[in-house]
Amino acid sequence: xxxxxxxxxxxxxxxxxxxxxxxxxxxxQLSVMPGRVHTILGENGAGKSTLMKILAGVYQPTSGSxxxxxxxxxxANPQDAARAGLTIVFQELSLCNNMTVAENILATxxxxxxxxxxxxxxxxxxASIVADLKLPVAVxxxxxxxxxxxxxxxxxxxxxxxxxxxxxxxxxxxxxxDNEAEILFEIISQLKARGVAxxxxxxxxxxxxxxxxxxxxxxxxxxxxxxxxNETTIDELIALMVxxxxxxxxxxxDVPAPAMSAKPVLGVDGLSRDGEFENITFDVRPGEILGxxxxxxxxxxxxxxxxxGMKRTSSGSISIDGKQVTISSPVDAIxxxxxxxxENRKEEGLVLSHNVEANIxxxxxKDYSGAFGFLKRRRERLAAEAEVKRLAIKTGSLQTxxxxxxxxxxxxxxxxxxxxxxxxxxxxxxxxRGVDVGAKFExxxxxxxLAAEGTAILLVxxxxxxxxxxxxxxxxxxxxxxxxxASGDQMxxxxxxxxxxxxxx
Amino acid sequence: MSETTAANAAFIRxxxxxxxxxxSLVALCVIFSFMNGRFMSVANFLNVLQQVAxxxxxxxxxxxxxxxxxxxxxIGSIIAVAGMVAAQCFAVGLGFAxxxxxxxxxxAMLGLANGVLTAKxxxxxxxxxxxxxxxxxxxxxxxxxxxxxxxxxxxxxxxxTQSFIGVPIVIWFVAVLFLFNHILLSKTRFGRxxxxxxxxxxxxxxxxxxxxxxxxxxxxxxxxxxAISGVLLSSRLFSAQTNAGMSYELxxxxxxxxxxxSLAGGVGTMIGTMIGALIIGVLxxxxxxxxxxxxxxxxxxxxxxxxxxxxxxxxxxxxQ
Ligand SMILES: Nc1ncnc2c1ncn2[C@@H]1O[C@H](COP(=O)(O)OP(=O)(O)OP(=O)(O)O)[C@@H](O)[C@H]1O
Ligand SMILES: [Mg+2]
Numbered sequence: 001x002x003x004x005x006x007x008x009x010x011x012x013x014x015x016x017x018x019x020x021x022x023x024x025x026x027x028x029q030l031s032v033m034p035g036r037v038h039t040i041l042g043e044n045g046a047g048k049s050t051l052m053k054i055l056a057g058v059y060q061p062t063s064g065s066x067x068x069x070x071x072x073x074x075x076a077n078p079q080d081a082a083r084a085g086l087t088i089v090f091q092e093l094s095l096c097n098n099m100t101v102a103e104n105i106l107a108t109x110x111x112x113x114x115x116x117x118x119x120x121x122x123x124x125x126x127a128s129i130v131a132d133l134k135l136p137v138a139v140x141x142x143x144x145x146x147x148x149x150x151x152x153x154x155x156x157x158x159x160x161x162x163x164x165x166x167x168x169x170x171x172x173x174x175x176x177x178d179n180e181a182e183i184l185f186e187i188i189s190q191l192k193a194r195g196v197a198x199x200x201x202x203x204x205x206x207x208x209x210x211x212x213x214x215x216x217x218x219x220x221x222x223x224x225x226x227x228x229x230n231e232t233t234i235d236e237l238i239a240l241m242v243x244x245x246x247x248x249x250x251x252x253x254d255v256p257a258p259a260m261s262a263k264p265v266l267g268v269d270g271l272s273r274d275g276e277f278e279n280i281t282f283d284v285r286p287g288e289i290l291g292x293x294x295x296x297x298x299x300x301x302x303x304x305x306x307x308x309g310m311k312r313t314s315s316g317s318i319s320i321d322g323k324q325v326t327i328s329s330p331v332d333a334i335x336x337x338x339x340x341x342x343e344n345r346k347e348e349g350l351v352l353s354h355n356v357e358a359n360i361x362x363x364x365x366k367d368y369s370g371a372f373g374f375l376k377r378r379r380e381r382l383a384a385e386a387e388v389k390r391l392a393i394k395t396g397s398l399q400t401x402x403x404x405x406x407x408x409x410x411x412x413x414x415x416x417x418x419x420x421x422x423x424x425x426x427x428x429x430x431x432x433r434g435v436d437v438g439a440k441f442e443x444x445x446x447x448x449x450l451a452a453e454g455t456a457i458l459l460v461x462x463x464x465x466x467x468x469x470x471x472x473x474x475x476x477x478x479x480x481x482x483x484x485x486a487s488g489d490q491m492x493x494x495x496x497x498x499x500x501x502x503x504x505x
Numbered sequence: 506m507s508e509t510t511a512a513n514a515a516f517i518r519x520x521x522x523x524x525x526x527x528x529s530l531v532a533l534c535v536i537f538s539f540m541n542g543r544f545m546s547v548a549n550f551l552n553v554l555q556q557v558a559x560x561x562x563x564x565x566x567x568x569x570x571x572x573x574x575x576x577x578x579x580i581g582s583i584i585a586v587a588g589m590v591a592a593q594c595f596a597v598g599l600g601f602a603x604x605x606x607x608x609x610x611x612x613a614m615l616g617l618a619n620g621v622l623t624a625k626x627x628x629x630x631x632x633x634x635x636x637x638x639x640x641x642x643x644x645x646x647x648x649x650x651x652x653x654x655x656x657x658x659x660x661x662x663x664x665x666t667q668s669f670i671g672v673p674i675v676i677w678f679v680a681v682l683f684l685f686n687h688i689l690l691s692k693t694r695f696g697r698x699x700x701x702x703x704x705x706x707x708x709x710x711x712x713x714x715x716x717x718x719x720x721x722x723x724x725x726x727x728x729x730x731x732a733i734s735g736v737l738l739s740s741r742l743f744s745a746q747t748n749a750g751m752s753y754e755l756x757x758x759x760x761x762x763x764x765x766x767s768l769a770g771g772v773g774t775m776i777g778t779m780i781g782a783l784i785i786g787v788l789x790x791x792x793x794x795x796x797x798x799x800x801x802x803x804x805x806x807x808x809x810x811x812x813x814x815x816x817x818x819x820x821x822x823x824x825q
Contacts, residue, residue: 348708348711349708351705351708352705373693
C-alpha cells in the first residue's frame with residue numbers, strides 16, 4: 001500500500017507472538033508512513049498493545065521481522081527503541097505515584113551535576129515541556145494526588161518530551177473528555193507536520209475518523225486490511241473489526257424511564273467536601289440512569305467516592321429509600337446495596353496478580369462461603385463462569401492471571417465483580433474506558449437490563465455521546481459544583497458542553 | 506480421559522509451583538546421605554522434623570504476615586516471652602491447661618499490639634516490629650532480672666521430649682498447625698481475603714474487605730504461632746531463657762521466602778513454607794552431622810537462600 005510513494009518508516013512483516021500457548025499475534029503485518037497518522041483498530045484482546053510493546057522493545061516477537069528506515073529493527077528493551085527514535089505512551093499508566101509530575105516526565109533524564117539532581121532545572125524543564133504541549137497540569141504536584149485523566153496527560157507529556165521519528169499512542173484518550181482530547185489532537189497534527197509517523201490506538205470511532213490517514217483493522221491477532229480514511233466509513237470499519245454487521249452503537253431503552261413522581265432510591269442533599277465539591281444535590285429513582293458529565297477536575301469521581309464512603313464529607317446528607325444514612329466506609333456502602341465500578345481499574349478495581357475467578361467473586365465472597373467461612377469453590381466457579389460468558393470476557397480460563405488480560409477485558413472483570421453483588425444502586429465511573437465498540441454495546445445492554453430490573457444507575461462518563469444516549473437525565477458538573485441537571489430538550493451536546501464549561505449561551 | 510488430563514494439568518501446576526524447591530530439598534538430602542551414611546534414616550528424619558518444629562511453626566505465622574505485604578521481626582522475642590510467661594505461671598502454682606492458654610494469649614496480645622500500631626496508627630510494620638522486637642525482648646528479663654527460669658511441670662516438658670503413637674509430640678504440633686494454617690489460608694474466606702488484600706490493598710478496600718481488621722488478626726496469628734514455638738522451645742530446654750529464639754525471625758522469613766512467599770505480598774502457600782522450613786532444617790542437621798563449624802553454617806545458609814530466591818525470580822521471569 002504505497003499510496004504516497006514515500007518509503008515506509010516502519011515495516012512489520014509476519015510478526016507472531018506467543019504467550020505460552022496463547023497466540024497474541026499471528027503473522028501480523030503493518031506498514032507505517034512518515035508524516036501520517038496510522039490507526040490500529042481491533043476488538044479487546046486483538047493484539048494491538050502486544051504489537052506496540054514489541055515495537056517498543058518490551059516484548060520480543062516469537063518470529064517475524066521489523067524494518068525501520070529499511071534496516072532491521074529488533075529492540076531488546078525500551079532503551080533500544082528510544083535510541084532508535086521511537087517513543088510510546090502506554091495504555092496502562094506507568095507513573096510513580098509518590099513522585100512529582102516533573103520527576104515522572106523527566107524520569108531517567110533528570111538534569112544533574114555529577115550525579116546530583118538539579119531540582120530547580122528539573123522543575124523548569126518539565127514546566128516548559130508541559131507548557132509547550134499546553135497541558136493543564138502543575139508539574140510540582142504528586143502524581144498520586146492527580147485524577148486519572150490528569151495522569152493520562154502526564155503520561156502523554158512523558159512520552160512526547162523526546163524527539164522521535166515514530167510516536168505510538170495506545171489509547172491516550174480513554175479517560176479524557178473532549179476538551180482535553182482536543183489538546184492532544186492539536187499536538188498530533190503538529191507531529192504530523194514535522195514528518196513524524198504516529199501510530200494511534202483508540203476505540204472511539206469519531207476521533208479515529210477525524211485523526212487518521214490510514215486505518216489498519218486487526219482481529220484475533222491477525223491482520224485483516226488497511227484502508228485509507230477517505231475510502232471507508234465507520235460502519236464498514238466496525239463490520240471489519242467485529243466480523244459482522246452492527247446496526248446500532250447504543251441499544252434503545254425498551255422499558256420507559258421511571259416517572260419523576262416515583263420515589264427516589266437515593267437522595268443526595270447539599271453534599272460538600274472542602275476544596276473538592278460543593279452543595280451537590282440530586283436524586284435517582286429505581287430503574288433510572290442518571291448521567292454525570294464534566295471536564296477534568298469537575299469533581300465527579302470525588303462525589304462518587306464520598307457516596308461510597310471513601311471520602312469524608314463536610315456537610316450535606318445522603319438518604320436511601322427515604323431514610324437518612326451515614327456511609328463512612330465501603331463496607332457501609334456495600335451493605336446498603338451500593339456498587340462502585342471505579343475509574344482506575346489497575347489500582348482500585350483489580351488484584352492484577354490474582355486470577356479471573358478470585359477477582360470476580362471478590363465482593364460477593366460471602367455468598368460463596370458457608371459455615372466457618374469455608375469457600376464453596378464449585379458455586380464460586382459456576383458464578384464466575386456465568387459472568388465471563390455474559391460479558392463475553394476473553395480469557396484463557398478462570399485461572400488466568402488478570403494482569404495478563406487485555407485492557408478492555410480487565411474492565412469487564414471489574415464490571416463482573418459488582419454485577420455479582422446485585423446492587424440496588426450501581427455507580428459506574430467510566431465503565432467503558434478502553435472497551436471496544438462491540439463490547440461497549442454489550443455493556444450498554446447490561447446497563448439497560450439492570451435499569452429495567454430496577455437498579456438505579458449513576459453513570460459517570462467523559463464521552464458526551466455515551467452520556468447523552470444512555471442517560472435519562474444528566475447532572476453537569478463544573479469545578480466542584482453541579483451547574484445544571486439536563487433532561488428532555490436540554491440533552492444536546494452543545495447545551496451540555498456549555499453547562500460544563502460554564503459559558504451558558 | 507478428561508479426568509486424567511485435568512489431573513495431569515493439576516500435577517503440572519503443582520510441579521511448576523513447588524518443583525524447584527522440592528528438588529532442592531531432595532538434592533540436599535542426597536548430598537548429605539553421600540557424605541554421611543547415618544543421614545538417611547527414619548530416626549534422623551524424625552530428628553530433623555523435631556529440630557525444624559520451632560522454626561516451621563513460627564514460619565507459618567510469618568507466611569500470613571508476608572502474604573499481606575508486611576513483616577514481623579518481633580517473633581523471636583515473642584518466642585522468649587512465651588517461655589517466660591509459662592515459667593511465671595508455673596511459679597505461681599497454675600496448672601498445665603491454664604498456663605498453656607495464658608501463654609498463647611500473651612502471644613496474641615503482643616501480636617495485637619503489632620497489628621494495631623501497623624493498621625490503625627499507619628506505621629510501617631518493619632519499623633513497628635523492629636521496635637517491639639526490642640521491647641518484647643526487654644520484657645522477658647523483667648520477672649527474673651535476666652536469669653533463666655526453670656520449668657519442671659511434667660506435662661509441659663513432655664511436649665518437647667515424649668512421643669505419641671511413636672511420633673514425637675512436637676511433630677504432632679507441626680502437623681496439626683500446618684493443616685490448620687493450610688486450610689485457613691486455602692479453603693476459607695479469611696484466607697482468600699488475605700491473598701486479595703496482599704495483592705492490592707486499595708482494591709480490597711473498595712471491595713468491602715475490612716483491611717485494618719484483617720491486618721490486626723494476622724499479626725495476632727503470627728503472635729500466637731510464635732508463642733506456640735515458644736512453648737515447644739521452653740519444653741525442650743526445661744526452662745525459659747531470656748535469649749531464647751534470638752534471630753529466629755530470620756529463619757522464619759527465610760523459610761517463607763524459600764517456599765515462594767513473595768515479599769511484595771499476595772503470593773505464598775503453607776506447603777511452600779513447610780518445604781522451606783525443611784530445607785533449613787536439613788541444612789542445619791546435615792552440617793551439624795558433618796561437624797561444620799557454626800560460622801561456615803551461617804555462610805552456607807545465607808548462600809542457599811540467595812540461590813533459591815534467585816532461581817525463583819528467574820523462573821517467574823521466564824514464565825512472562
Ligand atoms: N503478558 C501476557 N501474558 C499472557 N497473555 C498475554 C500477555 N499480554 C497479552 N496477552 C494476551 O494477548 C492477547 C492480546 O492482548 P493485547 O493486550 O495486545 O490486546 P489489545 O488489542 O491491546 O486489547 P485492548 O483493546 O483491550 O487493549 C490477549 O488475549 C491477552 O490476554
Ligand atoms: Mg491494548
